[in-house]
Amino acid sequence: MIKYRALFRIRFIHTLQYRSAAIAGMVTQFVWGMMEILAFHAFYQTDPTAFPMRFQQTVSYVWMQQAFLSLFMLWFFENEIFESITSGSIAYELARPMDIYHRWFCQSIANRSAKAVLRCLPIFAIAFLLPAPYRLVLPPTITTLFLFILSLLLSLGVVVSVSQLIYISTFYTLSSIGVRVVVGAIGEFLAGGIVPLPFFPQPFRQIAEVLPFAAMQNVPLRIYSGDLQGLDAIRSLLLQIFWLIVLFAFGKWWLKKALKRVVVQGG
Amino acid sequence: MVYWHYFCIHLKSQLQYKVSFIFTALGQFLGSLTAFLGIWFMFTRFHQVNGFRFEEVLLCFATVLLSYSMAECFGRGFDLFPQMISNGEFDRALVRPRSLIFQVLASKMEFSRIGRLLQAVLVFFYVIPRSGVNWHLGTIVTLCLMIICGSIFFSLLFLVYAAISFFTIQGLEFMNIFTDGAREFGRYPFSIYGKQVLRILTYVVPMAWFQYYPFLYLIGQRTNPLWIASPLVCLVFAVPAIWFWRVGLKNYVSTGS
Numbered sequence: 001m002i003k004y005r006a007l008f009r010i011r012f013i014h015t016l017q018y019r020s021a022a023i024a025g026m027v028t029q030f031v032w033g034m035m036e037i038l039a040f041h042a043f044y045q046t047d048p049t050a051f052p053m054r055f056q057q058t059v060s061y062v063w064m065q066q067a068f069l070s071l072f073m074l075w076f077f078e079n080e081i082f083e084s085i086t087s088g089s090i091a092y093e094l095a096r097p098m099d100i101y102h103r104w105f106c107q108s109i110a111n112r113s114a115k116a117v118l119r120c121l122p123i124f125a126i127a128f129l130l131p132a133p134y135r136l137v138l139p140p141t142i143t144t145l146f147l148f149i150l151s152l153l154l155s156l157g158v159v160v161s162v163s164q165l166i167y168i169s170t171f172y173t174l175s176s177i178g179v180r181v182v183v184g185a186i187g188e189f190l191a192g193g194i195v196p197l198p199f200f201p202q203p204f205r206q207i208a209e210v211l212p213f214a215a216m217q218n219v220p221l222r223i224y225s226g227d228l229q230g231l232d233a234i235r236s237l238l239l240q241i242f243w244l245i246v247l248f249a250f251g252k253w254w255l256k257k258a259l260k261r262v263v264v265q266g267g
Numbered sequence: 268m269v270y271w272h273y274f275c276i277h278l279k280s281q282l283q284y285k286v287s288f289i290f291t292a293l294g295q296f297l298g299s300l301t302a303f304l305g306i307w308f309m310f311t312r313f314h315q316v317n318g319f320r321f322e323e324v325l326l327c328f329a330t331v332l333l334s335y336s337m338a339e340c341f342g343r344g345f346d347l348f349p350q351m352i353s354n355g356e357f358d359r360a361l362v363r364p365r366s367l368i369f370q371v372l373a374s375k376m377e378f379s380r381i382g383r384l385l386q387a388v389l390v391f392f393y394v395i396p397r398s399g400v401n402w403h404l405g406t407i408v409t410l411c412l413m414i415i416c417g418s419i420f421f422s423l424l425f426l427v428y429a430a431i432s433f434f435t436i437q438g439l440e441f442m443n444i445f446t447d448g449a450r451e452f453g454r455y456p457f458s459i460y461g462k463q464v465l466r467i468l469t470y471v472v473p474m475a476w477f478q479y480y481p482f483l484y485l486i487g488q489r490t491n492p493l494w495i496a497s498p499l500v501c502l503v504f505a506v507p508a509i510w511f512w513r514v515g516l517k518n519y520v521s522t523g524s
Binding site for chain 2 (some may be wrong): 021024025027028031032035038039041042043045046047050133175177178180182184185186189194195199200201204245255
């Protein structure tokens, strides 16, 4: 456990160094969030009765999504890992007394959370101070906040477990670009990255709700905004735990199988 | 002529890696497909936004997507310009007897953008007969001008992006607000984002001139035939963009190696 904690710290501090990149990124995300909200606002004004959430909930959804973007983005990968697999330097890593699945997992989580820490605070600072309809508001109860944090962590776990599968697939395909683009584009959409799931028309919504992608940003963002409450929220949390366990276990099993095929040629 | 040679070389070299080419194009296609699905889902629920119908909005979506992918295909050199500066490649360009903008343009072309382009063309095929636009010479010319001026406008934005790196060496992510942002948010007529945003996009970063204003003429909300020429207004942006590039060039200090 100590070695993973050290690894986490190294990675976390490493990413914290890129502060100017974070500021530039933050401005972009802020404008992005605002434009997104203005578009939803136009639809809301056109027909408030057809709006599946309260407008305030959508606003909170969008701001929290921007604030924690780096935890959720499916198209973000650790290039180092791909390189180590394609170049063969993975052999060194295998020689270390560390489980490689856990190592990657730890590295990804550290990087993503350092990015999120840098970016979320300034976005909060602005989004909480905006004028009324566009403002980010706190959830109604402490319990909601607690459930939100819990499901935020779970969704980070699910996102990372899915990217692990893509790293592992590189052992077979060597170039992961195909899998990456498909999972990146489709997964982002099904996770509610472009339009929140409640806006999906009926058959699509039902299908999307049970897929593992729905266990990503969809759940924490909707719990925070108050769209998922009570039993629904608990059920979604359980579904997240289920997917996390399944994906994690499958990833570990698959990696073990993939590593059996690896032949290290000296040199 | 030299550009044509470059064109062929880039095309040949990129087709050497067929699988990677196809997958990158597929990724582009899927990326804009999800944007399209997003619009579709919103319209199955709301049917219209600020009085614009689905087919009308798609006209905006396809125009912006097509111009953007054209600009990205041919103006990709500017996108990669920060690298060109930091690895010293630009110093080599400076000593060659050709215009610099030409050399940067020719340094890279990205044909995998065809994925996005294809999507835009498909949407046009779907939408042109269904949009309710009265197609006559005026409207056809307007649409063509929208696409051409849009492509030039996005290329100018890439030029500004490149010019910034004269000062900062690395590219700045905030320029994405205007490039990627315009692509993402240009899927709806710019007026839906409210008066303030429309004002900025009319007078500061004049992209409403190739999307919103000629679009109103297309769907018949404006009738004065002068609006046919409105996309040309956004070309005024060339003046500050090229001026900025020149200033940057004057200030340029090589990074060394």
